[in-house]
Amino acid sequence: MQIKVEDLSYVYSPKTPFEKVALDGVSFTVNEGDTIGIIGSTGSGKSTLCQHFNALIRISHGKIYVGDKDLTARKLDLLALRKEIGMLFQFPEYQLFDDTVAKDVEFGPKNFGYGKEEAARLAEEALVMVGMNYAEVKNKSPFELSGGEKRRAAIAGVIASKPSVLVLDEPTAGLDPIGKREILELVNDLKKSFLKTVIMISHNMDEIAANCNRVIVLHNGKLLYDTTPEQLFSDPEAIAATDLGYPHSVHIKRLLAERGIELDTPALDADSLLAALKRRYSL
Amino acid sequence: MRDMTLGQYYPADSFTHKLDPRVKLLLVIAFIVMVFLVKNLIAYSAIILCVVIGTLVSRIPLIKVLKSIKGIIFLVLFTAVLNLIFHKGETVLWSWWRITISVEGIFFSLKMALRLILLVAGTTLLTYTTTPTGLTDGMESLMYPLKLIKVPTHDIAVIMSIALRFIPILSEEVDKIMMAQKARGASFDTGGIVKRAKALLPVLIPLFVSAFRRADELALALDARCYNATPNRTRYQVMKLSYRDVIAVLGTAVFLVSVIALNMNFWGAYVPPENLWWLFS
Numbered sequence: 001m002q003i004k005v006e007d008l009s010y011v012y013s014p015k016t017p018f019e020k021v022a023l024d025g026v027s028f029t030v031n032e033g034d035t036i037g038i039i040g041s042t043g044s045g046k047s048t049l050c051q052h053f054n055a056l057i058r059i060s061h062g063k064i065y066v067g068d069k070d071l072t073a074r075k076l077d078l079l080a081l082r083k084e085i086g087m088l089f090q091f092p093e094y095q096l097f098d099d100t101v102a103k104d105v106e107f108g109p110k111n112f113g114y115g116k117e118e119a120a121r122l123a124e125e126a127l128v129m130v131g132m133n134y135a136e137v138k139n140k141s142p143f144e145l146s147g148g149e150k151r152r153a154a155i156a157g158v159i160a161s162k163p164s165v166l167v168l169d170e171p172t173a174g175l176d177p178i179g180k181r182e183i184l185e186l187v188n189d190l191k192k193s194f195l196k197t198v199i200m201i202s203h204n205m206d207e208i209a210a211n212c213n214r215v216i217v218l219h220n221g222k223l224l225y226d227t228t229p230e231q232l233f234s235d236p237e238a239i240a241a242t243d244l245g246y247p248h249s250v251h252i253k254r255l256l257a258e259r260g261i262e263l264d265t266p267a268l269d270a271d272s273l274l275a276a277l278k279r280r281y282s283l
Numbered sequence: 284m285r286d287m288t289l290g291q292y293y294p295a296d297s298f299t300h301k302l303d304p305r306v307k308l309l310l311v312i313a314f315i316v317m318v319f320l321v322k323n324l325i326a327y328s329a330i331i332l333c334v335v336i337g338t339l340v341s342r343i344p345l346i347k348v349l350k351s352i353k354g355i356i357f358l359v360l361f362t363a364v365l366n367l368i369f370h371k372g373e374t375v376l377w378s379w380w381r382i383t384i385s386v387e388g389i390f391f392s393l394k395m396a397l398r399l400i401l402l403v404a405g406t407t408l409l410t411y412t413t414t415p416t417g418l419t420d421g422m423e424s425l426m427y428p429l430k431l432i433k434v435p436t437h438d439i440a441v442i443m444s445i446a447l448r449f450i451p452i453l454s455e456e457v458d459k460i461m462m463a464q465k466a467r468g469a470s471f472d473t474g475g476i477v478k479r480a481k482a483l484l485p486v487l488i489p490l491f492v493s494a495f496r497r498a499d500e501l502a503l504a505l506d507a508r509c510y511n512a513t514p515n516r517t518r519y520q521v522m523k524l525s526y527r528d529v530i531a532v533l534g535t536a537v538f539l540v541s542v543i544a545l546n547m548n549f550w551g552a553y554v555p556p557e558n559l560w561w562l563f564s
Contacts, residue, residue: 017293017294017295051462054466056462056465056466078470079468079470082465082466082467082468083468086466087463087466089459089462089463089466092463094460094489094492094493095460095463095464095485095489096489097484097485097486097488097489098485107464107467107468107469107485108467108468110468111467111468111469111470112468143492157467158466158467161467161468
């Protein structure tokens with residue numbers, strides 16, 4: 001399923017002193033199978049853009065097509081759309097509410113029309129998928145869990161209804177390094193099963209470089225680049241214009257290049273950097 | 284939620300915005316007294332003029348003032364209807380059982396409705412033109428006599444300003460949580476009243492959790508900056524009276540006097556013509 005964004009603009013609190021242009025004529029296409037990273041400094045419009053995909057924000061100017069659905073249509077089946085496009089907000093653990101973890105995860109599937117037993121089965125699957133011990137946590141209150149567990153439970157709540165597109169708003173913010181890696185591994189695992197397309201907002205260039213096949217750079221609500229991580233991180237001008245910074249591996253590669261050591265790799269992650277070094281020195 | 288108008292500051296560069304908050308508070312109290320003093324329609328016109336002038340010099344768009352009235356429209360209609368059917372008047376037009384509609388009743392309910400609308404329109408000018416900090420600083424300063432009898436006026440003011448500051452934060456939080464639950468298929472605008480109330484649980488519980496978390500964090504932040512370590516805190520912004528405040532007080536005084544004069548029919552000096560009696564009753 002393709003998501004097509006055409007000339008999308010959005011203004012917060014129009015015609016008041018608080019007016020703020022969040023998106024300004026953004027157009028791009030997300031193809032099925034893509035893992036797209038959306039990057040840009042704070043206030044560049046990333047979250048606003050993502051909240052358009054499942055019609056949490058209704059379009060005020062421009063067009064979005066999800067498959068053959070026109071999101072500007074008056075009679076839009078919101079439930080079907082939101083089942084198709086799952087969305088994980090920043091700090092999702094703050095949205096847990098039910099008295100047991102299992103019930104909280106079942107909330108989504110139940111809303112999307114699954115029966116009681118089916119919802120319970122989907123919840124179990126989701127909790128297992130995010131690496132939690134189902135038997136142990138199912139009757140626990142979500143507020144008894146640790147920080148990392150809460151985040152997993154919240155993710156389970158989103159993926160339980162098996163969306164084919166998953167939008168993640170800074171999924172690793174506030175986690176320790178191991179937690180970060182586990183979340184990204186989970187996303188990659190999900191992409192091997194029911195998940196087809198991933199759209200990920202992140203401030204962490206390492207994550208973008210290592211996981212995404214495409215990047216979209218927003219700056220003050222405008223789309224500056226729609227390219228591959230390889231292209232973007234080999235273009236110093238682009239990086240300087242958006243004050244984003246390089247992934248660590250690319251940074252090291254550039255430092256080596258300054259000292260005359262050229263490597264035959266875009267060095268988007270530590271492994272490829274290491275491999276290139278080994279090749280160069282025939283280790 | 285973003286369109287919440289009650290108690291929201293509207294930034295602009297105007298005469299009223301620059302007034303001392305203490306003066307504004309006192310003027311609003313004078314205004315409220317004025318609104319409760321009016322008896323006849325001709326005196327009402329003086330108050331309407333007062334609100335219009337106040338809005339114009341505050342440079343608040345008219346639509347904003349109308350929006351604040353929209354919030355109480357149900358209350359206005361409700362009291363108007365009650366007054367209309369239960370007010371005992373002499374010139375009865377229609378009556379059934381205990382319900383009577385009289386000419387006096389029509390005027391009475393009209394005046395009560397006007398009174399409510401003017402009350403809100405006038406007082407929201409205060410919150411539109413004064414920052415929450417200004418408001419609480421002004422209140423603290425006006426509460427000075429209470430401080431002398433050991434009432435913790437400063438703490439009261441801080442509590443008020445924190446409460447005011449949390450309104451937009453919590454409303455933003457509500458927006459976020461609602462979006463997150465909507466993304467999981469929740470619906471807040473379908474079904475009967477019971478279903479809708481139930482649908483709010485997934486919003487209210489996380490909201491309370493986060494409110495308590497924020498309160499804890501704020502308490503820590505206040506402690507970390509040694510809040511209340513010294514008895515006499517100085518201020519970043521010192522309130523000062525200026526020529527503007529004098530003008531505002533004099534202007535309001537003119538209106539107050541004219542309302543009283545019109546109420547009392549210029550102390551009986553003016554006898555209204557027969558066909559204008561309704562203006563003066």
